Amino acid sequence: MQSGWAARAVQARKVYGEGDTAVVALDGVTLDLPVGGFTAIMGPSGSGKSTLMHCLAGLDTLTSGQVLVGDTDLASLTDRQRTVLRRDRLGFVFQSFNLLPTLTAEENITLPSDLAGRAPDPDWLATVVARLDLGERLHHRPAELSGGQQQRVAVGRALITRPDVVFADEPTGALDTKAGAQLLQFLRSVVDELGQTVVMVTHDPGAAAYADRVVFLVDGRLVEELVEPTRELVLEIMGRLGD
Numbered sequence: 496m497q498s499g500w501a502a503r504a505v506q507a508r509k510v511y512g513e514g515d516t517a518v519v520a521l522d523g524v525t526l527d528l529p530v531g532g533f534t535a536i537m538g539p540s541g542s543g544k545s546t547l548m549h550c551l552a553g554l555d556t557l558t559s560g561q562v563l564v565g566d567t568d569l570a571s572l573t574d575r576q577r578t579v580l581r582r583d584r585l586g587f588v589f590q591s592f593n594l595l596p597t598l599t600a601e602e603n604i605t606l607p608s609d610l611a612g613r614a615p616d617p618d619w620l621a622t623v624v625a626r627l628d629l630g631e632r633l634h635h636r637p638a639e640l641s642g643g644q645q646q647r648v649a650v651g652r653a654l655i656t657r658p659d660v661v662f663a664d665e666p667t668g669a670l671d672t673k674a675g676a677q678l679l680q681f682l683r684s685v686v687d688e689l690g691q692t693v694v695m696v697t698h699d700p701g702a703a704a705y706a707d708r709v710v711f712l713v714d715g716r717l718v719e720e721l722v723e724p725t726r727e728l729v730l731e732i733m734g735r736l737g738d
Contacts (some may be wrong), residue, residue, distance in 0.1 A: 499527075499529060499530060499709050500527045500528055500529050500530060501528050501529070501532075501564070501659045501692040502562070502563060502564045502565070502659065502660050502692075503525075503526065503527045503528060503529045503561075503562070503563050504524050504526045504547065504550065504551060504561070504562050505525050505553075505560055505562075505563070506523050506524075506525055506559070506560040506561070506562040506629075507521050507523070507524040507526075507547070507550060507557050507560040507561070507562060508521055508522060508523055508524075508557060508558050508559045508560050509521040509543075509550060509555070509557055509558050509715075510558045512596065512737070517707055518685070519546055519548040519600075519687055519714075521543050521546055521550065521557070521560075521715045522543075522714065522716050523689065523716065524543070524547060524560075524561070524712070524715070524716065524717050525717070526547070526551075526710060527715060528660060529692070530690075530692055530714055531685035531686060531690045531691070531692055532686070532692055532693075532707050532708070533682065533683065533692075533693045533695070533705065533706045533707045533708075533709065534694050534695070534706055534707065534708055534709075535694075535695050535696075535697055535702070535703040535706035535708070535709045535710070535724070536548060536694065536695070536696045536697075536709075536712065536728050537697060537698065537700075537703055537709055537710070537711050537712070537729070537733065538712035538713055538736070539710060539713060539733075539736060539737055541714075542711075542712040542713050542714065542715070543714070543715040543716075544696050544712050545664065545714050546698055546715075547660055547692065547712065548664060548696050550558055550562055550629060551660075551662070551694065552581065552585055552587065552660075553569050553572075553577045553580060553581050553585070554581070556569075556570070557570070564567045564580060564584060564585070564659055564660065565584075565659055567580065572716045574710065576597055581605055581609060582610060582611055582656070583658075584656070584658055584659045584660075585658050585659065585660055585661075585662065586605070586607075586652075586653030586654055586655075586656065586658040586660070586661040586662065587653055587662050587663075587664075588649050588650055588653045588659075588663040588664070588666045589608055589648070589664050589665075589666070590660075590665040590666060590668035590669050591648070591666060591669065592637070592642075592645045592648075592649045592669070593639075593649065594637040594645055594648060594649060594652075595671070596636060596637050597636070597645075598636065598637075598639060599631060599633060599634050599635060599636055600632050600634070600635055600636075600640065600644075600648045600651075601624075601633040601634065601639070601664075601716055603648050603649075603651075603652055603714070604620070604623070604629075604633075604648060604651040604655055605620065605630050605650050605652075605655055606655075607643075607652060607654055607655055607656050608656060612655075615655050619655070619657060620655065622689070623636050623654050623655060624651065626681065626684060626685065627647040627648075627650060627651050627681060627689045628647070629644070629647055629648065629651060632644055632648075634687070635689065640673070641674070642669060642670055642674055642677065643670055643671075643673075643674030643677060643721055646667075646669070646670060646674070646678050647664065647677075647678065647681065649666075650666075650678065650681060650682070650685075653714070654685060654691065657691075658691075659692065660692045660693075660694060661676070661682075661685070661691055661692065661693045661694070662677070662694050662695075663682065663693060663694070663695040663696070663698060663699070664696050665694075665697060666678060666679075666695065666697075667679065667697070667699065675699075678704075679702055680684040680693055680705075682695070682705065683705050686707075693706075700726045700729035700730045700733060701726045703724055703726075703729045704724050704725050704726045704729060706724060707722070707729045708720060708722045708723075709721045709724045709728045709729055709732075710723060711732060711733075711736060712738075713736055717733055718736065720737070
């Protein structure tokens, strides 16, 4: 991997539709995601933050520009190669958890390794389970877990392959305040103690304050960046940007 950054967008442009009905979702965004860093992406509704995450994660393709994961240009990959890259090198945490109800917590966590036909690293699995405090819940199915526990299982699943980047899309959106704070502390700890790279889309200034930096999008453009954010500073910028 290129030293310094885990993924990057270079002059990323995404247009939906054509002609008079065309919508520019991303308008020349250049963004580096540093290795071992925690970046939050914020912006008003319709600013392009989810589109940017989806393009960075290979879930959507650009109209022009580049997205690289390490040294790999996603545009150079076939659909199959992109699927394998997402499975092996990226992790995903969604607001809706997306756990399989018939699998236990442990089986949900190890699912990416199982799909790849590889046994998970037992030491890493033990580290992830301990970090997420799930040791006593491994044999429970999702319906037997609280929302916070389900989301922690989802984080474990995202981490199990030791991905280059973990993408979290509004990860606290379905959680109460306490469970949300616990999840953000877990994400912060996997950056600080396990060296993971995390990218999070959020509308919550309190959640963004857990990140190392916050980047702000408006109308598909990167308009501001805040290093060492606090909730108050994020609120101030969001107010100025009109959200």
